[in-house]
Amino acid sequence: DGGITQSPKYLFRKEGQNVTLSCEQNLNHDAMYWYRQDPGQGLRLIYYSQIVNDFQKGDIAEGYSVSREKKESFPLTVTSAQKNPTAFYLCASQRTSYGYTFGSGTRLTVV
Amino acid sequence: GNSVTQMEGPVTLSEEAFLTINCTYTATGYPSLFWYVQYPGEGLQLLLKATKADDKGSNKGFEATYRKETTSFHLEKGSVQVSDSAVYFCALSVMEYGNKLVFGAGTILRVKS
Numbered sequence: 001d002g003g004i005t006q007s008p009k010y011l012f013r014k015e016g017q018n019v020t021l022s023c024e025q026n027l028n029h030d031a032m033y034w035y036r037q038d039p040g041q042g043l044r045l046i047y048y049s050q051i052v053n054d055f056q057k058g059d060i061a062e063g064y065s066v067s068r069e070k071k072e073s074f075p076l077t078v079t080s081a082q083k084n085p086t087a088f089y090l091c092a093s094q095r096t097s098y099g100y101t102f103g104s105g106t107r108l109t110v111v
Numbered sequence: 112g113n114s115v116t117q118m119e120g121p122v123t124l125s126e127e128a129f130l131t132i133n134c135t136y137t138a139t140g141y142p143s144l145f146w147y148v149q150y151p152g153e154g155l156q157l158l159l160k161a162t163k164a165d166d167k168g169s170n171k172g173f174e175a176t177y178r179k180e181t182t183s184f185h186l187e188k189g190s191v192q193v194s195d196s197a198v199y200f201c202a203l204s205v206m207e208y209g210n211k212l213v214f215g216a217g218t219i220l221r222v223k224s
Contacts, residue, residue: 006154031210033211040219041216041217042200042214042215042216042217043155043200043214043217045211048211050209090154090155092154092155094210094212096210099143099145099147099157099160099202099204099212100155100157100212101157102147102154102155102156103154104153104154105152105153105154107152
């Protein structure tokens with residue numbers, strides 16, 4: 001079955017540490033997105049990519065970085081510059097002009 | 112610009128009650144409209160969508176009609192169940208905006224037995 005896989009489901013980060021969240025899709029979708037969700041809040045766009053080897057900043061890109069070397073993969077790195085990284089991170093992919101398919105999310109906690 | 116406004120929650124209903132969650136939008140261009148549902152600890156799932164005026168999206172007993180004249184896409188269900196308890200997000204996409212989804216803030220629905 002086609003889908004979008006995020007890993008790990010839970011991730012713990014120490015202060016000053018970079019961590020990378022994985023997002024893989026086998027839907028052959030061109031566009032991929034990363035969102036952050038805080039408790040009781042809506043979704044905020046971090047980065048998006050509409051084609052391999054190209055990506056754009058969303059509304060809250062500071063302290064995050066991404067790469068898009070393959071169509072299937074769009075990893076998100078949360079750097080030490082992100083001062084408040086504890087949140088639920090959602091990855092999504094999209095076929096042109098259709099809605100998104102979401103992964104099941106990664107919950108990141110700073111310890 | 113493009114934006115979505117949803118009614119604030121939480122919405123608390125008894126089982127078998129009628130549900131309405133209001134959603135209105137502003138858009139540059141002709142948007143497609145979506146409702147997504149998020150169960151606790153999970154990602155979002157597409158519930159229904161409509162791509163042109165007067166279209167009705169429906170799924171699992173939920174319905175929403177694309178009303179261009181009132182720029183609305185209200186979600187309705189005739190008889191809710193406890194299992195419908197979740198967060199519901201209204202969203203739009205516009206080709207001129209690269210088809211990126213613009214989400215509302217989400218509405219928490221709690222259904223009591």
